[in-house]
Amino acid sequence: MSESPGKLKLGALVALVVGSMIGGGIFSLPQNMAASADVGAVLIGWAITAVGMLTLAFVFQTLANRKPDLDGGVYAYAKAGFGDYMGFSSAWGYWISAWLGNVGYFVLLFSTLGYFFPIFGEGNTVAAIIGASALLWGVHFLVLRGIKEAAFINMVTTVAKIVPLVLFVLIAIFAFKLDIFTADIWGLKNPDLGSVMNQVRKMMLVTVWVFIGIEGASIFSARAEKRSDVGKATVIGFITVLLFLVLVNVLSLGIMTQPELAKLQNPSMAAVLEHVVGHWGAVLISVGLIISLLGALLSWVLLCAEIMFAAAKDHTMPEFLRKENANHVPVNALWLTNAMVQLFLIITLFSASTYLSLIYLATSMILVPYLWSAAYALLLAVRGETYENDSGDRTKDLLIGAISVIYAVWLVYAGGTKYLLLSALLYAPGVILFAKAKRELNKPVFTNVEKLIFAGVIVGAVVAAFGLYDGFLTL
Numbered sequence: 433m434s435e436s437p438g439k440l441k442l443g444a445l446v447a448l449v450v451g452s453m454i455g456g457g458i459f460s461l462p463q464n465m466a467a468s469a470d471v472g473a474v475l476i477g478w479a480i481t482a483v484g485m486l487t488l489a490f491v492f493q494t495l496a497n498r499k500p501d502l503d504g505g506v507y508a509y510a511k512a513g514f515g516d517y518m519g520f521s522s523a524w525g526y527w528i529s530a531w532l533g534n535v536g537y538f539v540l541l542f543s544t545l546g547y548f549f550p551i552f553g554e555g556n557t558v559a560a561i562i563g564a565s566a567l568l569w570g571v572h573f574l575v576l577r578g579i580k581e582a583a584f585i586n587m588v589t590t591v592a593k594i595v596p597l598v599l600f601v602l603i604a605i606f607a608f609k610l611d612i613f614t615a616d617i618w619g620l621k622n623p624d625l626g627s628v629m630n631q632v633r634k635m636m637l638v639t640v641w642v643f644i645g646i647e648g649a650s651i652f653s654a655r656a657e658k659r660s661d662v663g664k665a666t667v668i669g670f671i672t673v674l675l676f677l678v679l680v681n682v683l684s685l686g687i688m689t690q691p692e693l694a695k696l697q698n699p700s701m702a703a704v705l706e707h708v709v710g711h712w713g714a715v716l717i718s719v720g721l722i723i724s725l726l727g728a729l730l731s732w733v734l735l736c737a738e739i740m741f742a743a744a745k746d747h748t749m750p751e752f753l754r755k756e757n758a759n760h761v762p763v764n765a766l767w768l769t770n771a772m773v774q775l776f777l778i779i780t781l782f783s784a785s786t787y788l789s790l791i792y793l794a795t796s797m798i799l800v801p802y803l804w805s806a807a808y809a810l811l812l813a814v815r816g817e818t819y820e821n822d823s824g825d826r827t828k829d830l831l832i833g834a835i836s837v838i839y840a841v842w843l844v845y846a847g848g849t850k851y852l853l854l855s856a857l858l859y860a861p862g863v864i865l866f867a868k869a870k871r872e873l874n875k876p877v878f879t880n881v882e883k884l885i886f887a888g889v890i891v892g893a894v895v896a897a898f899g900l901y902d903g904f905l906t907l
Contacts, residue, residue, distance in 0.1 A: 442661040447591075448731055449646065449669025454593060456540040456699070456728065457642035457791075458677055459721040462684035463700030464638045466693035470619030471685050473631035478678050480632070481639040484839030487832045488802060489646055489670040491809040493663030494829055498818040500659050506801040507743050513808035516748055517866065517882040522801040523743040524862035525855070529797035530736040531769050533644065534729060535776040536790040538564040541725040544699060544718050556780040564777050571733050572770045576761055593727055596720030597676055600705055604683035607708045613686035622691060636846035641795045642677055646670055733769065740765035750868045796851035797858060799843050806836035850905060856892025857900075 440448075457464075465474055495502070495509055502508035506526055511519020542564055543555030552560040619625040626634075646666065656662050684693060684704050696703045699721050705713030741762030744753035755764045776790075810833030812818060819826040844852065863877075863886065870877045878886060899905030 439657040445665035453673045459699035459701045463696045466690045468634035469631035470690045472617040477632045477635045487836040492666045496662040509808040510804035520866045525797045526801045529794045532794035593724035601679045608686035633846045736769040737766040796847045803840035809833040853896035857896040860893035
């Protein structure tokens with residue numbers, strides 16, 4: 433990247449992290465969590481998430497400081513630690529996760545607008561898709577004007593969308609009733625929830641979804657004004673968002689019971705506030721969600737293009753994805769990303785369940801990049817690489833790396849076999865771009881170990897394809 437234009441300060445990096453994480457998920461959190469778990473399991477799940485995601489935040493902070501030469505975050509760490517194909521797979525998986533999430537955001541945005549304008553319905557009517565498409569290409573051309581300008585707008589929308597969240601929390605504190613909160617702590621009155629462990633496992637994909645974006649600053653490390661700001665932005669952003677998420681979720685369980693929350697339509701936070709203060713509460717949250725989604729869309733369009741560009745810079749992605757315009761924006765990566773978003777927006781016309789399916793599938797696609805980043809941080813500490821004069825830090829980072837790896841493996845387990853197989857189906861086609869990049873360098877496509885890994889991906893993809901055809905797997 434050019435050194436002159438587009439350098440991001442700490443505030444902009446924090447806004448990218450917070451803006452990426454606070455999208456639509458927090459506004460649907462009361463219902464999403466209540467559908468899977470009651471109070472006790474929710475508290476246990478947040479405790480696990482807080483520790484796991486905090487160690488992951490520390491992983492990105494540590495890697496940003498100890499490997500300042502690696503730009504591109506999750507992609508670069510996987511490649512440095514485990515080879516070209518793992519690096520490519522992390523970039524590919526992250527990219528798919530990001531634009532799938534954007535499709536989900538568009539559907540939720542126009543579903544929310546449907547509260548005011550019925551023509552948009554649940555976000556997948558013809559009018560909604562036309563509106564979403566117009567907004568998509570509006571954001572596209574805004575980003576083409578420059579990364580720094582788009583990041584500034586993202587910072588403004590991040591501040592704007594936090595205001596209704598603060599108001600919700602303040603009102604919910606006064607409306608909170610302990611007798612409602614403690615009415616059925618372990619969900620014993622609702623046998624459909626299953627055991628406490630099962631409740632915790634089922635809510636895990638939701639917690640990951642609302643935290644996706646924690647790595648946002650590391651993706652833009654090459655554009656940071658100060659390298660040390662990348663790690664600071666990650667931790668500051670994480671703590672800010674964690675506080676909001678836990679308060680919104682836990683306070684809601686003291687305003688309405690778990691069965692009541694589970695039946696709400698999303699954005700469920702609007703219904704919770706309406707339950708307390710009346711109609712204006714729903715309007716306030718709906719407006720906040722619209723602002724929030726617009727900011728999150730901008731963040732994720734930036735991240736999508738940046739991850740493909742970073743991978744193309746060192747030839748893991750094909751050369752055509754390296755092209756920049758005069759404003760130093762990766763134009764081909766941006767066009768490819770938004771073309772895929774447009775395609776899947778059209779698909780939503782024919783699938784009523786697309787939004788939830790997209791959210792869970794997008795979450796499962798990002799688990800592998802997170803796992804490889806955590807594993808690379810642990811690998812550095814085990815080897816003692818970059819720790820020649822820091823034995824104390826090495827012990828601390830060994831512990832953090834081990835916890836983050838265990839947490840990442842737990843998330844893969846929590847996601848279940850279905851989404852693991854569907855992820856393989858999406859990972860497999862990426863080999864076309866990987867092979868093209870290798871041919872441009874006149875190098876063999878795979879090493880022997882990578883051949884075995886790719887064979888496993890193909891087996892998973894074939895099983896998933898047959899499952900979709902036969903009906904034992906569904907989107």
